[in-house]
Amino acid sequence: MLKLLYRGIILVCIFAASLYYFGRDIKEEVFDVQKTIEMGETSFPILTIRLNQEEINQLHGYSSNLSANMVRETITPLDTDQSFEVIIDGKGNDVKRVIYELRSVTDNKLIETGTINALEKEEDKKTAKIKFKTALSEDFEYAVKLTIVTSQSRKMNYYTRVVFEPSSYYKEKLDFVMDFHNALMDKKKADDIIKYLEPEGNADNSSLAYVNIHSSFDLVKWGSLKPVVLGTIVPTVNEINSDTASVQLKYMITAKTESGQEYYYVKEFYRVRYTTTRMYLLDYQRTMESVFDIGLTSLKKSELKLGITNQSNTDLFTSTDNNKLSFVRQRELWYYNLAENTAVKVFSFRQEDTDYVRDTYDEHDVRILNMDEDGNIDFCVYGYMNRGVYEGRVGIVLYKYYSAQNRIEEQVYIPMNVTYQILKEELDQFSYVNQLEVFYFILNHKIYAYNLITKGLTVIASDVRSEDYVISKEMHYIAWQNNSAPDKATEIIILDLESGNKQKITAPTGQNINLLGKIDNNIIYGYVKTSAITRQIDGSLLVPMHKVIIADSNSKILKEYSKKGYYVSGTTVKDNVITLDRVKKEDGAYVTTETDNILNTVIEKTNPIGLTTRIPKDTLTEYYISLPSGFAMVEKPEYTKTINTVITEDTTLRFEDSDIVSEPYTVYALGGITGIYERAGDAIDEAYNTSGVVLNQNQQKIWERGVKSSVKEISNITPVYTTGNLDSVEASVQMLLSYRSGGVNAGNLKSGTVSDMLSQSMGDKALNLTGCTLTEILYYIDRNIPVIGMKDKDSAVLIVGYDAYNITVIDPSLHMKKKIGLGDGTAMFEQTGNLFFGYLPGNQ
Numbered sequence: 062m063l064k065l066l067y068r069g070i071i072l073v074c075i076f077a078a079s080l081y082y083f084g085r086d087i088k089e090e091v092f093d094v095q096k097t098i099e100m101g102e103t104s105f106p107i108l109t110i111r112l113n114q115e116e117i118n119q120l121h122g123y124s125s126n127l128s129a130n131m132v133r134e135t136i137t138p139l140d141t142d143q144s145f146e147v148i149i150d151g152k153g154n155d156v157k158r159v160i161y162e163l164r165s166v167t168d169n170k171l172i173e174t175g176t177i178n179a180l181e182k183e184e185d186k187k188t189a190k191i192k193f194k195t196a197l198s199e200d201f202e203y204a205v206k207l208t209i210v211t212s213q214s215r216k217m218n219y220y221t222r223v224v225f226e227p228s229s230y231y232k233e234k235l236d237f238v239m240d241f242h243n244a245l246m247d248k249k250k251a252d253d254i255i256k257y258l259e260p261e262g263n264a265d266n267s268s269l270a271y272v273n274i275h276s277s278f279d280l281v282k283w284g285s286l287k288p289v290v291l292g293t294i295v296p297t298v299n300e301i302n303s304d305t306a307s308v309q310l311k312y313m314i315t316a317k318t319e320s321g322q323e324y325y326y327v328k329e330f331y332r333v334r335y336t337t338t339r340m341y342l343l344d345y346q347r348t349m350e351s352v353f354d355i356g357l358t359s360l361k362k363s364e365l366k367l368g369i370t371n372q373s374n375t376d377l378f379t380s381t382d383n384n385k386l387s388f389v390r391q392r393e394l395w396y397y398n399l400a401e402n403t404a405v406k407v408f409s410f411r412q413e414d415t416d417y418v419r420d421t422y423d424e425h426d427v428r429i430l431n432m433d434e435d436g437n438i439d440f441c442v443y444g445y446m447n448r449g450v451y452e453g454r455v456g457i458v459l460y461k462y463y464s465a466q467n468r469i470e471e472q473v474y475i476p477m478n479v480t481y482q483i484l485k486e487e488l489d490q491f492s493y494v495n496q497l498e499v500f501y502f503i504l505n506h507k508i509y510a511y512n513l514i515t516k517g518l519t520v521i522a523s524d525v526r527s528e529d530y531v532i533s534k535e536m537h538y539i540a541w542q543n544n545s546a547p548d549k550a551t552e553i554i555i556l557d558l559e560s561g562n563k564q565k566i567t568a569p570t571g572q573n574i575n576l577l578g579k580i581d582n583n584i585i586y587g588y589v590k591t592s593a594i595t596r597q598i599d600g601s602l603l604v605p606m607h608k609v610i611i612a613d614s615n616s617k618i619l620k621e622y623s624k625k626g627y628y629v630s631g632t633t634v635k636d637n638v639i640t641l642d643r644v645k646k647e648d649g650a651y652v653t654t655e656t657d658n659i660l661n662t663v664i665e666k667t668n669p670i671g672l673t674t675r676i677p678k679d680t681l682t683e684y685y686i687s688l689p690s691g692f693a694m695v696e697k698p699e700y701t702k703t704i705n706t707v708i709t710e711d712t713t714l715r716f717e718d719s720d721i722v723s724e725p726y727t728v729y730a731l732g733g734i735t736g737i738y739e740r741a742g743d744a745i746d747e748a749y750n751t752s753g754v755v756l757n758q759n760q761q762k763i764w765e766r767g768v769k770s771s772v773k774e775i776s777n778i779t780p781v782y783t784t785g786n787l788d789s790v791e792a793s794v795q796m797l798l799s800y801r802s803g804g805v806n807a808g809n810l811k812s813g814t815v816s817d818m819l820s821q822s823m824g825d826k827a828l829n830l831t832g833c834t835l836t837e838i839l840y841y842i843d844r845n846i847p848v849i850g851m852k853d854k855d856s857a858v859l860i861v862g863y864d865a866y867n868i869t870v871i872d873p874s875l876h877m878k879k880k881i882g883l884g885d886g887t888a889m890f891e892q893t894g895n896l897f898f899g900y901l902p903g904n905q
Contacts, residue, residue: 098705100449102412103419106154106209108219109295110137111146111188115235119295120207121422121445122217124453125478129162129204130169130760132220132480133729136202138229138301144192145223147207149180151187152419155212156180159189162206166222166760169204197225200302202762217453226302230335234306235296237340238331242310246290251282257342268682270371274345281345285679288314288325292417299732300754304768305334305343307752309732313352313417319677320359320366324352326391326423330731332752334768344752346731351683352411353390355404355700363694364673364685365397373684378432379670383689385436385464386670389427394440396464397698399688404698407438407462407469410447422447424481430494436464439472439494444481449705455481457488459500459513462703470706472513473500475714482734483727491532491539495559501539503530508539510561511714518716521556526724526739531579538614540584542576547604548594550574553586555614564616575604577632580639580661583613587629595651598790598851599831599896600816605630605644605651611661622659637661650854726763727756742832742895749837763828763901769843774862774869775800778847782876792873793849793857794818800847801900815849815857815898823900830897835887839863841899851896852889 105122118135137145149156159180163173177189197203207219241257244250261275272280291313300307310329315322332344351368358365367375367390378387386397393409408427412420425444432438443457451458457475462468477484492502498513501521508521508530522541530541537558542550550573553566568574568588577585587606595603605628611620622629622641628651631642639659644651669689676682724737726744730753738744744755745764754765778800781792794815802822812818819827830838830848838860841848848860850870862869867880881889890897 098707100410100705101452102414103416103448103452104152104154105217105419105453106152106156107150107418108207108209109148109150110135110221111148112137112231115232116148117231117235117296117298118221119297119418120219120221121419121424122209122219122453123445123455124217125455125476126218127220127455127478127480128169129164129206129220130166131483132204133222133482133756133760134220134297134299134480136222136224136298136301137205138226138231138298139193139197139223140227140229142192143197143225144190147189147191148183149187149189149209150185151211152416154215156187156209157212158210159191160208160210161191162208163193163195163223164204164206166202166204168759172203193223197223199225199227201225224301228303229301229306230303231298231301231306233335233340234301234333235298235308237333237342238296238308238310239294241331241342241345242294242329245282246288248282251278258345267676268369269349269680270369270682272347272349274342281347284681286316286318288316288327290314291324297732299729300765302767303335305332307332307730311423311732313421316679318680320357320368323354323357323368323680325369326350326352326421328732350391353393353395355395355698358694358697359685360694360697362685362687363692364687367672367684367686369680369682370684373672375672375684376429377668377670377672377686378429378438379668380432380434380436382434383669385432385434386686386688387429387432387436387438388686389429392423392425392427394427394429394438394462396436396438396462398436398464399692402694402696402698404700405464405467406700406702408440408442408460408703410449412448420447426481426485428492430459430492433496438462438464441488441492443488444484455479455484457484457502459494467701467703468706469703470708471712473511473714474712475716486734486737490527491530493534493537493539493558495537497559497561499561501558506545508541508556516714518714522554528739529576531576531584533579533582533614536582536614540576540614542574547575547589547602548573548591550576553584555584555616557614566612566616573604575606577609578634578639580611580634581637583611583619583661585609585611585632585634585639587632589628593628596814598814598854599829599894599898600814601831603630603644603651609641609659611639611659620659620661622657624657627654627657725758728753729756730754740832741828742830742897745830745833745837749834757825757901759825761901764837764840767840769839772864773839773843775842775845775847778859778861778871780871780873780878782873787873788855789873790815790849790851790855790857791818793859793871796859796871796873797847797849797898797900798822815851815896819898819900826901828899828901830899832895833897834895835868835883835890838897838899839868841902844902846899846902849898850890851893853893 108120109116110118159177161175173195180187180189202222202224205221205223209217241254244254259274260277264275266277266280294310294312297309308331314327315324328348330346334341334343349369384400394407396405396407410420427442430439439461441459446452446454455477459472460469487504490503494500500511502509506525507523510519510521524545525541526545529545532539540555543552544550551568553576555564572588573591575587587609589604589606593605597603609622609629612618627643627645629641630644633640641657643654645654673685673687724739726738726741728736728744728747730751735751736747748755752766755763757763781795783789816829838848849857850860851857856874858870858872860870868886869880871878
């Protein structure tokens with residue numbers, strides 16, 4: 062009997078222990094629906110990488126498993142030892158071991174794994190040395206996943222990249238960056254860095270919000286402001302090779318201003334080049350954003366101070382009577398009641414007792430979706446969750462703020478298996494909550510409707526790309542075309558986001574309809590005969606529309622445009638002007654002609670609540686929220702914070718699109734993603750302007766802004782010239798394929814566009830580089846990749862070299878290799894639309 066009793070006790074203990082062990086990762090402790098709590102504080106350890114006493118790359122932990130090859134936040138250069146140290150700041154956690162995984166960047170395939178159980182103690186931190194046994198290929202990037210395990214068996218994942226680059230000169234580059242930064246913070250030493258700047262006379266030096274290498278020296282060294290750095294700065298290496306490195310510094314500062322003691326978020330971006338004789342500063346950019354403080358309110362003018370900011374178009378949500386106001390400032394949601402003179406910080410991850418690292422981590426954002434007349438706010442938090450019940454996860458959390466009870470309540474949680482940088486590119490497009498409690502959002506080219514009452518998820522539309530829909534939150538509608546292909550789109554659907562009703566605009570038989578954009582909450586679309594749509598040499602479709610229409614959200618036609626003999630091939634909208642790109646027919650073919658414009662009459666609306674500026678001596682341009690005329694604050698607003706209502710039901714919405722499939726080309730620059738593009742040329746142009754890199758969907762690098770050789774000529778290309786059976790386009794394709802693969806006869810090539818012919822042989826390694834400039838194309842020549850360029854609509858050349866003044870081409874039509882001046886070459890290719898074709902660099 063006693064044995065049975067003991068056995069029962071043991072089973073109960075095992076059951077209780079199991080509940081504890083498996084419950085550690087449960088999203089939330091269950092409380093009664095009425096119970097309210099404050100958000101839990103940050104608890105995850107912080108990891109940094111150390112290379113020969115150089116501490117770099119602060120890593121934040123994830124409680125979920127991400128694909129390691131999709132995380133591109135930092136890179137660690139390795140020398141011949143193929144090792145680095147991990148510094149673990151446990152932040153109250155007792156870390157017992159580190160598990161590492163080395164993976165392929167292209168397919169996430171596991172290459173090597175290992176466990177370090179013997180961690181070294183170093184004051185209040187621990188260290189682990191990672192040394193790869195696998196021989197790494199030089200200049201190739203690899204993904205690394207680090208998993209730490211605590212004494213409580215908690216697991217947290219951290220991600221970085223490594224590159225085997227024995228001659229990266231990382232120490233020299235990092236020393237230069239930190240010396241430059243330190244000189245800026247010490248006005249006595251600032252003169253030492255003047256020689257690296259490139260000030261321009263026409264630069265805007267009126268604001269500290271954005272400073273770059275072309276700003277005045279006085280602005281770069283903070284003007285009259287005397288900033289003090291808070292916390293420790295750890296450099297983040299974004300990109301590095303033997304010549305250049307891109308490094309970012311993120312930190313907070315405080316400074317005494319006319320308004321009082323203020324706090325700011327600062328980001329510095331450096332792009333540097335190492336040579337044996339000296340260091341070069343190729344790019345420098347600094348952004349600065351004030352932390353909103355209700356205590357800095359201006360009583361004299363009854364204005365709320367936003368301070369120094371680049372966000373001059375901050376969205377202000379107001380009630381009809383202008384007595385209630387909400388806005389987001391640096392990932393913090395604020396609500397102000399004018400009648401009661403009360404201000405509420407509705408949501409923020411920033412803690413009172415901050416460490417300036419974990420709670421202020423900026424890989425998330427907050428968006429207001431709606432505010433009603435009572436001041437109740439629908440809003441979402443998306444990205445990396447710094448603290449609270451979802452700490453370390455990436456997701457979308459929809460909340461509702463109840464102003465009368467001063468509380469927030471979670472409506473739905475959508476976990477995502479991607480980084481914030483990828484998620485924001487999708488979710489930034491559209492999200493909306495209506496009065497019927499339906500949450501609309503777009504992910505993976507699908508429009509979803511989630512009913513917060515019935516918990517039903519509906520796919521409203523599929524295959525809806527960013528250029529295929531328009532939104533008007535003021536008029537509460539979204540409109541899209543029923544097919545992303547211009548030659549297959551036959552309908553435009555207009556969805557009323559409040560009622561859920563749909564309207565359709567249908568193309569006549571034998572025609573297609575294309576959605577072109579929006580102007581002043583009205584949609585722009587055009588009609589085209591299906592038979593008139595033609596495929597161009599670069600593989601894209603020319604869509605000559607014979608009629609363009611502006612209509613309101615009820616499909617009522619407001620204006621039509623059509624001119625005999627002219628066709629609209631595209632539109633751009635700026636302010637109240639629609640610019641029409643046009644073509645006309647000559648000898649049976651469409652040729653580009655002059656543009657035309659449609660001027661739209663816009664009724665200017667004045668808002669009694671808006672933004673205004675002041676220019677104090679120390680801080681230069683600052684922004685304030687001006688309140689309605691006649692409103693006067695007698696005293697500064699009363700400040701409160703919200704509390705979170707914890708409900709018993711599980712709000713998690715899981716669906717198959719938690720892994721986002723984005724457009725083919727992603728640009729990483731300035732420490733994050735600056736754009737995702739359908740065309741490689743558009744992505745390369747963005748990367749050129751932002752000193753970035755372009756990756757395809759397989760995480761392969763297709764282009765990067767870097768230092769190229771001053772002179773280059775590709776050898777071992779056998780010229781192929783035109784014959785009676787071979788035109789210059791086919792000859793150029795023949796040369797490129799023969800050079801790359803060692804022999805493809807012209808007879809093996811099927812006729813079609815250049816893209817078609819290259820794809821037949823190379824598959825997804827072929828690159829359509831249409832839209833790139835000649836300067837950008839030279840990146841490929843420098844890497845021994847010849848590029849096909851169209852010198853007119855029917856003739857092609859193969860670009861095989863360049864020097865300081867010329868490019869070298871093989872011209873099949875002229876049966877010769879020749880030089881063309883860079884200026885003449887640029888003009889020639891631009892006239893044809895910059896049509897270029899090549900293939901993926903390296904052995905990727």
